[in-house]
Each structure stands twice: as structure tokens, then as C-alpha cells.
Amino acid sequence: MPVSPPLILSFGSINIDLTARTLRLPKPGETVHAESYTVGLGGKGSNQAAAAARLAKALGLEVALAGRVGNDTFGTEARTALKTFGVDLSPLLDDPANPTGVALIGIDAAGENCITVAGGANMAVDETDVVAATPWLTRASVLLLQLEIPQPAVLAAARLARQSGAVVILDPAPVPETGLLDALWQETDVLTPNENETALLTGIKPHNVEEASQAASVLMAKGAKAVLIKMGARGVYWNDGKRDGFCPPFKVTPIDTVAAGDCFNAGLAVSLAQGETLEQATRVAAACGALATTRKGAADAAPEWESVQEIWACSGLVPLD
Template structure:
């Protein structure tokens, strides 16, 4: 499938996120805690998280005025957190039919500290996410075979992520991989070969390539390295420095949007969701990266994970 735009086979193209579902427990602190330090926070929030759920929710919010379906495949437990996650996803407009209930594992949770600059540290208890297996692939297979864009992350077991990529790629779907959390070693060659677009942030880029993308020139070298591994295109998310993209046809750099960040937790997930939506709407890759960058920037201006996702109108306003 061309990176110049996902071909719309019918009036209801599908974006499928295959990945993690968490409930996030978030506290705001002055500074991130050091080892052995106890801090007091004035309040906390409980909300939907997990990179799979975040990307699905953000895509669904953007698609409210477009004939695009968004679904999520993965697992929750059968606890109260599972009910909260499913209810919240449904409110966003996400189809949850391929989201399995696991009676043996609890719903995943994330414990998040966010400091006054918007930086964060996160501890994740994977729970049911770590039980995702071939069973989930079989359940999601009808959607994997018909999806226009598949959003993948690395918060579920790697064999399942690879199997999902292989099924979608073999049936013409566009596979977007967010390599987070990036492994200590490289990813399997088979996953690279079934990835159309890889979207690492600065830390993930350095771990996968050995190059810290602090300038567009360094990002270009890193993107070239990622494409040599097998990815068709590489998008380097450089945080407040902007976004660099590269594929076989060209390259480009999107400067950062002028926003005042307060929470960076959801920026990467909203970026990938925006990228999927823009490509489904037949944007060129360059246009899609700019749209995605706007989504990521807007997500930093509010607190939370899925709740930070911008609307279509908000993105259009910042792009104007």
C-alpha cells in the first residue's frame, strides 16, 4: 500500500489499534521523585491509558466527523478497571468487539508522575496486556485482514505484535509501529520487513540506532538506519525540536508548534493516531506528518493520556 495515502476500498475504512489497555493513576508533583524520596501531591486522576487504548481513543475522537471506523484489539481483565476502560473507549467511539476479557489476569495499570515542566516518569504493571497471544490474533483476524491502517506498539508480547503486523501487511494494510518501549536489543527482522512506518521518539531512536536525534541532520542519519533495517519510512519524533520524516521518495522536517506544554504523556500516542487518520484521508506523507505533529503538540497542553487527545477542529485551528 502506498505511503502517499491509504486507498479507501469502501465508505467505512478501518483503523485498528492492536495493543495495550491500562488504567492510569496520575499525580502532579513539583519535581520527579528521586530514589528514596517521598513527595506529597495535592491531587490525582484516574483515566484511560495504555498505548493501544490511547491511540485508538485519539483516532476515534479525530474521526467523529468522518466515516472512519476505529477499533481496539487486546485484553483487559474482568475487574472494575476493565469496566472503566471499556466504558471510556465506547464513549470515545472505539469498537471494542476484538478486545478480550481475561479471567486470569488483572487489567493493566500505570502509575504516572508528572512534574511542573510537563515531564513524566511512569511505572507500568502490564497485567492482561502481557497475556496477549495467538488467541487475540485469531479473534482480531477478520479486522486485521480488512484494516486500512494498523497501529502497533510494544507494550504487549512481541510475538503477538509481529503476528498482527504479518496478517495486516499480507492483506494490504498499512502498518505503523510505535517502538515503545524500545527493547535493549534490536527488533526482529520479520517485524521490520512488515513495518511501513516506524515512529520512534528521541530515546527510542537512540536505543534502536545508537544516534541521538538532537538535530535534523542527526535525525536524517537515524531515519536512514531505520529504513536500512526494513521499515519503508521513518518518522523521528524529536519532542520540542520538531519532527523529521524520510521515505524512499523524499524527506522533510516539521518545526515544533508553538504551545505551552504541561503534560507530555500522550503526545506520542496522539501523534500516531493523527498520522493514521491523515493517511486514511489520503493525505500525502508530508501532510500527514504535519497533521500528526499538530496532534502531538496539542496533547501536551492538557493533562491525562486518552483525555488529552485533540478534536479535529482543534487540529485545524493550529494548522491554519
């Protein structure tokens, strides 16, 4: 029988993003005029699926998305957009009782952003969605998780996928006020917080490798098997419990940081699905995150594999396959 290609499954949120671009972000109580606005695909679950699918086109990998959208115009728009990226939407459910999630995004002239999310159908995701996605969860090589859906569903998906041999990558964003469920730490193979999320989870905001190493030790003591700490323009620190290292930043001129973290995780998933080491996968992920900042939009900012190869070569690294 023919062997199925590796499957990357994203289980998480699907939003439509309403993005306004301004010279500066408004202060509390202030109104500022936008220079332009766009309506497009967003949500960490769909962003990571779309970014992984765009990369996977050249690599023979499959990418699917599980979660919920409303039975509304925005839900139809999200499905249409995801199909253009090549994402398998078979596990994605329609929710007749709740609207599709919406994110209200402001971006200033420096590329910084602020985001307000109305979760809608995302917040109704529960273990019934896990049951519906079981055929994909049990086949996945890599499972991408985020925290824009309820944690019990995230935990159930992680547990089922790991039992079937998947590598579980958790983007702990947004960090819940009550923290992560104790059991979720134990079901996480790779945790990928940024500086602010690291500070919320550990009390340490890493500005350098030494502080990132200290924070990673705290996170791994909680149960995470490996940790990648994203320090933006300062690079990425990684630790798998046996080895650690630092990936310096790729040199780019950023214009929009909205989807950098999602494209980072997509690159990480694609590389791990190919059987690469965590060190190599971290470098690929960093390249994807850097490239995403040079493009506008959320899912639309995802790079192609050819673009990753180009920035890789320009950085003097051994060519990627």
C-alpha cells in the same frame, strides 16, 4: 453494496492510569507529596485508539481496538471510557486469568513525566488474540502497533494486516532490551520513534535534522519502509526512502507530555487513512501531538479535528478539509 468507511485498528495495550501531580519528580528513595491525583484510561493501544476515534468523528472513519483487559473493575472502567470515545470494542477480549494493566505516572510542574507499567493482561496477548481480531486486521486501512504487548503477537498482527493491504504504523515504545524482532522490521511501513527510542535503536540521539537523517538511514537499513523521528519541541523529521523533509514544531505552551506520542500516531493514522501523503500526514500528526501537550491526561488529552484545523490555520498553512 455500500462501501465501508476506512478502518483504523489499534492492536495493543489497555491500562488504567493512576496519575500523581507533584512540583518535582522524586529521586530514588525519596517520597514527595502530590498536589492531586487522577484515575483514567491509558495504555498506548487504547490511547491511540481513543485519540484516533476522537479525530475520526468528524471524518467518517471507523476505529477499533484489539487486545485484552482483565475481568475486573479496571477492565470495566476501561471499556466504559473507550466507548465514550466511539471506539469499536468488538475485537477486545476479557482475560479471566490476569488483571487489567495499570500505569503509575508522576508528572512535575514542568509537564515532564515518569511512568511505571504493570502490564497484567497485556502481557498475555498472543496469537490467539490475532486470530480473534482477524476480521478487523484483514479489513483495516491502517494498523496501529506499539510494544506494550509481546512482540510475537505484534509481528503476527502486522504480517496479517499488511498481507491484506493495510499500512502498518509501529510505535517502538517501550524499546525491548533485546531490540525488535528481525521480522518485525520487514513488516513495518512507518516507524515512529522519539529521540530516546531512536538512540536505543541506532546509537544516535538526534538533536537536529542531520542527526535524524543519519538515524533514519540506519532504521531503514534494518527494514522499515519509512521513518518519522519525533524530536519533541524541535519538530519531526520524516523519510520515506525516496523523499525526506522536516516538519517544524507547532507553537504551544505544554502542561502535560504524557500522551503526545500517542496522539501523534493517531493523527498520522487518520491522515493516512484519508489517503494523504506521508509529508502531509506528518504535519497533521505533529499538530495532534502538540495539542495533546496543552491538555492533562492520557486519552483525555486527544484533540478534536476542529482543534487541529484551528492550530493549522493559526500556523498559516493551507486549510485542512
